[in-house]
Amino acid sequence: MTAPTVTSVRITPVAVQDPPLLNSIGVHQPYALRAIIEVGTDAGLVGLSETYGDDTTLHRLGQVVPSLAGLSIMDTNGLAARVATALGDLPPDTPTILAGPASAAKAVAPVLSAFEVALLDLQGKATGLRVCDLLGGAVRDAVPYSGYLFYRWAQHPADPGYPPDDWGAALDPAGIVAQARRLVDRYGFGSLKLKGGVFPPEEEIAAIRALREAFPQHPLRLDPNANWSVPTSMRVADALRDDLEYLEDPTDGIPGMSDVAIATSLPLATNMCVTSFPELPEAIERNAVQVVLADHHFWGGLRASQRLAGVCQTFGLGLSMHSNSHLGISLAAMTHLAAATPNLSYACDTHTPWQREDLIEPGVLSIRDGVLPVPDGPGLGVRLDREAMDRLHQQYLRCGIRNRDDVAAMRVAVPDWTGKTPRW
């Protein structure tokens, strides 16, 4: 074939109902924002992708769009060059939605990723192949995901109009175990992750111990999102040293993580102190983390995530996968990537159970027995439900939320809330 070339790019912001999930800096807003990317070609094919839907991301995506006309769907190197040119010389302190110090690389990579996934979807559609085939072939037919546990309220405090889900509150060990039970019963998750950093460490230690007792065979993870000091991190790591498969981002920054790592036998994982390639060398030199969480949205795409996997393999680091609130297009992309990554050594995170709305045609992505079978393809193997997308776009227009701000959402309930970390 002659590779199709890009003739149109459409970006649609959407808002998705999101439950009041608690974390270190506050609480999820009533709506999570996503952007849906549709890349059209001269062959009549359309490639799909999904990324963050905040104003900054939307602005940067829009900056790139005019430069994509005529790009071959095979030319991801050319895409990277066009994205870099379109975004121009970003100052090193360019704000991004990624954790850790700001950098131009962190501003560029998510934008590149958003379009790269759409090109890979197109490559699959043009050849009849699955994205995982394009990425080197599936080493697993189904991808294990872990059950993502959250402390949460039953309802968003200042939004009585927001329809509550039927999960109710989970604010103590018994509530977390009940939530885990329901997730495991429904999806068969074989491992569990608790989003921590919400309550004093002793309460979260108690929650992990309750999970350990209720699910003696399940690997467990705890992620306080850097809400602990180094000494607190050391104390919790010691208390839970026999109970976790890894401890994720107990404290902030490479130096602090490195201090904690020396003091514990627990592997430390991160999606905060290492979220870009330039941060890897120092983290590796200081042995600050033993597991890196890939996330194609911020590492620069599916191929870039494979590059990260290569670095992890070369340096003996474990590899897991991070998730923000997302919809089915991203879930498909995550699944194809995970299927084609031999050294992905842990079950992936996903927020899927917490989303009750989606915009892909249903029935394709379904977690059973803790795994998600790789979609058949071609490409990502998912199709837009345009009516659903229009509804979620209308919801975006109505909801008024334009940036993620879990601190502000918490302030509705706790007026003097600062969201400042570390709290303990």
Added chain:
Amino acid sequence: MTAPTVTSVRITPVAVQDPPLLNSIGVHQPYALRAIIEVGTDAGLVGLSETYGDDTTLHRLGQVVPSLAGLSIMDTNGLAARVATALGDLPPDTPTILAGPASAAKAVAPVLSAFEVALLDLQGKATGLRVCDLLGGAVRDAVPYSGYLFYRWAQHPADPGYPPDDWGAALDPAGIVAQARRLVDRYGFGSLKLKGGVFPPEEEIAAIRALREAFPQHPLRLDPNANWSVPTSMRVADALRDDLEYLEDPTDGIPGMSDVAIATSLPLATNMCVTSFPELPEAIERNAVQVVLADHHFWGGLRASQRLAGVCQTFGLGLSMHSNSHLGISLAAMTHLAAATPNLSYACDTHTPWQREDLIEPGVLSIRDGVLPVPDGPGLGVRLDREAMDRLHQQYLRCGIRNRDDVAAMRVAVPDWTGKTPRW
């Protein structure tokens, strides 16, 4: 499409006339050995590849062949698994043709690479795309190669029946400059590399200075193949600090290279102390090399070479490309890889000017103005000249050479030659 699957694998050893090129351990034998791989599919397509033709490589390729039936041409991950299974648990001291300490990884990677390139050629043929398109798109339409200078004799000493070429001897600075002049006139090379480690360092310093004077604008490289001690390396590096773009493998091993690196401002390059992924961490930690020479034949294939490129980019290492004696199939693969590798920061090595025989249909690969335009494809873009291959296979059967042994070849002229390094 449904991806074609493998139905046949044919491996043909060939021997190619090779001039008496001198190096640190001896002299090239009158024939260089290569193996040609043809992978057939149920779609009637045949993928090509080329690798080493020594007995050990042929044996290992043969061990893998029975396990390849039914493999999807997209499934390079599956290929890696099948190769690993077929070769079994290799002991860590498994001999390989790569420099440095033996390892199982070094035994597996070349075998994997041989088949991976054929699969990528097939992927291109099945889709109508060039290999460089499959690798992410060409960032350059033509790949710069450097002129590879060798000290050499006019004729193989003990083989009067071997037809001499018309290059004559090059055994001193004037001879090297004359050789360079002819290479630059014919191919337009924009940079030059001298294979050193042949004569006492002062003579090679003089040769580089003569080249610098004759070609004031050409970047120059010197590669003594670890034939120098650390102090000698430091002395030469100091003498040539303003004349070289990099100094390649002055001394043996990561510790020695690291000592030299501290003492010089010259970038040190290697295709000897780092030839496999497990060797990268120590080399990076000790800052032993500043440039790594990729070679898809021994790094595990084209995708694995991209993984190496990712590690180099992440850690701020330069990337160049190594060459052994090779034919057109490998030259095409090298060119597609180089075209699709953004951070390949130097012109590639090639032995092409020294080979007067080939087995691909002529006219496709032609170096002009120092660059080789990327072949059009599909796949690698080269086709077997079956008559030429048969002739080179007959030559293999006749020549009696079954393993590369430059020491033995030298011993014909210098009976007490040991090939022991470092000599100076």
